[in-house]
Amino acid sequence: MVAALFLPRGRSPVDAWEIGRIGVGRWRGHDSGPGGLAAEDVIVVRVIGGWEVQCHGGNAAAAAVVEDLVRLGAGCVPSGAWHTDGAPTTAAEALSLLANVDAPRGARILCRQLAGALDHELAGIAALVGQGEADSARRRADRLRRAARVGLRLAEPWRVVVSGRVNVGKSSLVNVLAGHARSLVSPRPGTTRDVIETALVLGGWSVVLVDTAGLRDRDSEASGATERAGITRALAAAAAADLVVEVVEVGEPVATPAGLVVWSKADLRPGVVVPAGVIATSSRSGAGIVDLVGAVVAHLVPEAGEPGLLDGAVPFLPRHLELLDRLVGAEPAGDSAAIRQ
Numbered sequence: 001m002v003a004a005l006f007l008p009r010g011r012s013p014v015d016a017w018e019i020g021r022i023g024v025g026r027w028r029g030h031d032s033g034p035g036g037l038a039a040e041d042v043i044v045v046r047v048i049g050g051w052e053v054q055c056h057g058g059n060a061a062a063a064a065v066v067e068d069l070v071r072l073g074a075g076c077v078p079s080g081a082w083h084t085d086g087a088p089t090t091a092a093e094a095l096s097l098l099a100n101v102d103a104p105r106g107a108r109i110l111c112r113q114l115a116g117a118l119d120h121e122l123a124g125i126a127a128l129v130g131q132g133e134a135d136s137a138r139r140r141a142d143r144l145r146r147a148a149r150v151g152l153r154l155a156e157p158w159r160v161v162v163s164g165r166v167n168v169g170k171s172s173l174v175n176v177l178a179g180h181a182r183s184l185v186s187p188r189p190g191t192t193r194d195v196i197e198t199a200l201v202l203g204g205w206s207v208v209l210v211d212t213a214g215l216r217d218r219d220s221e222a223s224g225a226t227e228r229a230g231i232t233r234a235l236a237a238a239a240a241a242d243l244v245v246e247v248v249e250v251g252e253p254v255a256t257p258a259g260l261v262v263w264s265k266a267d268l269r270p271g272v273v274v275p276a277g278v279i280a281t282s283s284r285s286g287a288g289i290v291d292l293v294g295a296v297v298a299h300l301v302p303e304a305g306e307p308g309l310l311d312g313a314v315p316f317l318p319r320h321l322e323l324l325d326r327l328v329g330a331e332p333a334g335d336s337a338a339i340r341q
Helices: 059-071 090-099 105-116 117-130 134-151 170-178 225-239 289-300 317-325 338-341
Strands: 007-008 022-027 040-047 048-053 158-164 197-200 205-211 244-250 261-265 276-279
Touching: 040 059, 090 105, 090 117, 090 197, 105 117, 105 158, 105 205, 117 134, 117 317, 134 317, 158 170, 158 289, 170 197, 170 205, 170 261, 170 289, 197 289, 205 289, 244 289, 261 289, 276 289
Parallel strands: 158 205, 158 244, 244 261, 261 276
Antiparallel strands: 007 022, 022 040, 040 048, 197 205
């Protein structure tokens, strides 16, 4: 089917390609131009047990390639069933999860597991246990457990709540990070009355940024029931967050924080001395925003700073950790085939 639809550059017949060969050419679909001229550029890869056809992005191009193959008799199966015969496998699980991951760091981790990194590491640990090298097996298992804290969050973005008093610049900061006017900004205090969530990618990781209603001092009353409800929701969101970014105006004293402390409106006081542990930002000029993103990522994913930890095998489902516990438990593991069960 591929040979009938793909016109490679070069003279080598497609069906004679060796495993791993990559070729560029044109796709001759049913809607090709006059004389069967194929207009769609594609890349075709010969892989074990089949072929990969890489086309332009977007749903229409991929759907057209699939339709052409179906016209020649190919069948379609769900992506999650591609690598499995009914039993769960890390490849099928990674492929299924990959469709819902929109950040490059997480996608790279899953692609490595799809290519067999986790299976290979689990097989190595099982072999060590079978050879009586329990200490070596446990050390490798510990590395996987550290990596798993990130792997288990790939399907659930980290939640970062931006908190602070009314009119301190929280919404402006959220808009700068999001790259568009997600939250309403006004000089009037208390403009944000609800929890506003924005999904975005920071430093290559999926994050949900949460803008909240401004908090008031103990002696300052809210303007009404709506603002009081917004403050209640803001406090609840902060309590459930992975990280709270506390925003105060530049120059204000800073209490001992539970998360990150950000001075806003730094452009109003140029040259001010910034205390240690505080990040001075300006939503107007963009100053400090890159530093803030780096600090957020460092708090959320400290494992990314450990050399090589996330570059290989990373468990990404509770099932993988349960299997790991069985492998390094009291009972010796069997052969590596048990890893796929």
